[in-house]
Amino acid sequence: MAMSPKREPIWADARLRGFVLQALFLAAVVALLAMFALNAAENLRALNRASGFGFLDQVAGFDIAFHLIDYGRASTFLDALWVGLLNTLLVAVIGIVLATVLGFLLGIGQLSSNWLVAKLATAYIEFVRNVPLLLQIFFWYFSMMSPLPRPQSAIEIGGVAFLSNRGLFVPRIEGVEGSGLFLIVLAACVSAFFLLRRLSHKRRERTGTPLPMLPISLGLLAIVPAAAFFLTGVPFTADIPVLAGRNFTGGMAITPELIALVLALSLYTASYIGEIVRSGIEGVPKGQAEASAALGLSRGQRLRLVIIPQAMRIIIPPLTSQYLNLTKNSSLAAAIAFPDLVHVFAGTALNQTGQAIEILAITMIIYLAISLLTSLAMNVYNARIQLKER
């Protein structure tokens, strides 16, 4: 029996089939989302409720206690959004830096050969990890409240900074004429220093003798900037806070809300980072430590040059998710009146406009963007420190 050549039916092509199915699925998802949006718009109209994004240009009418940019009651809801966003970013950045430093100390401390240090680090991690974050925020906030004095009897720090239950007021440094020039000189000196240090490294690898770094750093980091500072005529003034009536005016205020929030977030997240760092270090094969010891490296050098660089490859991915957690947890700020994005925009602004769908959509997109950008940055860093396979 002769086999007649048979054409394959079109659905037998796995690639084409996959493509069509994916396209159909995408279309279904888009259609579903469009249905949600249309249905929501329709229902809002039926309920006689305002919708759209026009409200962003309207006057917000409320004040925000802590703002990094100019803001007052006559500002718009869009300005309020920016204030909230910047406050969230401020808390996230400070929190991440502090949590990372403390987390690494805790992680290394857990593995310390000093019994007391190791046990203290472990006890800290176990305790802090297992108490709800909101409780910790309240604890720091309200426990710093009672011992702090009223502004009238504030604790004076060197006559320029004042600590009271209104917060820590510190002088604000303001540049005057010539400060621009000074900053340019300073930036040039610092970049020259880093450039020379790199050259010095390269030269040492090539010839065995580094550049004379001591006089170079002294000159670039101390003498030249100091000379520029006085030659430009001391181009800075300090706005020192003064007590006027009920509170301090001038200077820069670091409010108890900010302190409590940053403290609680970084102490809490540090306990998780501590565990991540410990597991990362323990994930480096023991032979690496033994080999570097055999080479005669000191304990510090072993950790800094051999162990940590390899541990970082294990540490970075889970560390990234801790950074994201910290950022998202900062939305607990509303509980202690720190005006973060959720509190100002998805809280007060939502309540004044009533446009829940629009405001929550904006807020969610912003958090998504922050998270994705953080992940991107960490992934780039992760790729750089991966094992170089040549």
Next chain:
Amino acid sequence: MRFVLSVFLGALALAVVASPASAQSGSATLDAVKARGYLMCGVSDGLAGFSNPDAQGNWSGLDVDFCRAIAAAIFDDPNAVRFTPSTAKERFTALQSGEFDLLSRNTTWTMQRDIALGFTFAGIIYYDGQGFIVRGAEGTTSALQLNGATVCTQSGTTTELNIADYFTANNMTYELLTFEKEAEALQAYDEGRCDAYTTDQSGLYAARLEMRNADEHIILPEIISKEPLGPLVRQGDDRWADIVRWVLFAQINAEELGVTSANVGEMTGSSNPEIRRLLGVEGEFGASMGLTNDWAVRIIRHMGNYGEMFERNVGEGSILKIARGINALWSKGGLQYAPPVR
């Protein structure tokens, strides 16, 4: 996060579930309440005198009693109510997404809420205004001395806007700390973080009782805003709004006509035509709303008239001891006035 979650779910419900409010004959909400067998009422998460649960979970207060009055009118049973507490921030989304039949939660009637949020306010149960409470030892006797003050309040209310207006108008600076919950706002004030605490004046009387040392605090005389508090319903069911509105009017009319919970039985035999119409002896007023003709008798027998409700919850018979003031009947120099039943 609970707030965000509930708002999100509310928004989702709007996006997915809610069908456009249909115009049936009569009141869809009333039909739903009758079929369900109880009223769903949104109240505050704890404000003495207005809606406050005790240790056993029994609610008391003016706003709570008003919900009970509606239940009494519908079911002749003031306990056929389920109370749902909601925070200042959550309340509107919750009402919009149908979590309760009405919101009776010391809520200020404003144009924006009435129109842009799509609600109908059924009346004014308490004429209030925003005020300040301060520590008496600091020597403050007027709100105009609050220049530079740090003020604590709860977020999600009209107070944030009123205080911005007031301090701007009087050329004073201030710093406002808005807390998500009243409990933390009060605690921060009590700990000395703030010079003053601000909310509706009725709320200040309740707040003072929460302080460690209530006698140290004084309520400043200035009222910086108009805060007409009243029950509200979703727009689109006018018949339901009518019922809520007339339950309140019936209680105010009853006080004016001298009908109380004690004498309502014998008052049905009164020869006064106004009383006879109110109590359903004459006319078909209750039936015209989809209720029974003795609707007002039920309300007053169970919950009393407006004056009784006021005295019991916020007035001399309560811990707050707030004077009737502008909440007295119009015939006694106050603002409470109800259209006639005829």
